[in-house]
Amino acid sequence: MTKLSVNINKIATLRNSRGGDVPNVLQFAKDVQRFGAEGVTVHPRPDERHIRYQDARDLKSVVHTEYNIEGNPVPSFMDLVLQIKPTQVTLVPDAEDAITSNAGWDTIKHKSFLVDVIKEFHKNGIRTSIFVDPVLSQIEGAKATGTDRIELYTEGFALQYGLGNTGAIKPYVESAVLANQFDLGINAGHDLSLENIQFFKQNIPGLLEVSIGHALIAESLYLGIENVIQMYLNKLK
């Protein structure tokens, strides 16, 4: 069973573009859960360009499924997560100026930092996951940090799969097999979509959770637009 956690960053991006409260991020989180999502993910960035730190705090009371907060464990992020105590924190090594996440951790180089940060989250009862590329040495390094789970960074797979290269799944399968041997839980995310999710799920043994945002929100627009146009036309009759 693989859980679907919906990343709602894009809803905050849309809201922030007008400065008001439409769409309402908390209502959206309530609704995705009502429609069956098994988790809600947010990735607050230091510039708060989409999800704001206050959104992350407010969401605590409405997320009754798995609450996953992703980000680089800089001091302000650590404080936020330790205050909220979500189900899971996913550590992502993103630079402040990155448009979106673009690499996994070097779990060997940053081992002692990750060990300390993970200990702190564990002391507070928060499950940890670390964002990694599908590279065997990095999976082994992840095991040595004490993390509960890894999140496989799937942009490379998604890009190649879209070009018809199904062989791009191979490093992900090998990484998952090793993670299973190490008893590391496996999550995955980034650019997963209706186009590629089934193939990914069918090939990755022990996939526990996927977090999906960008494509899922874009697909919701496309799949909902016909209905909304008809509703407007009816009102304009």
Ligand SMILES: CC(=O)[C@@H](O)[C@H](O)COP(=O)(O)O
């Ligand atoms: C770690 C990951 O792949 C996602 O959290 C992704 O980075 C979403 O963040 P943005 O919405 O800022 O692109």
Ligand SMILES: NCC(=O)COP(=O)(O)O
């Ligand atoms: N961890 C990945 C995530 O939350 C969503 O990534 P994306 O679907 O917006 O690329």
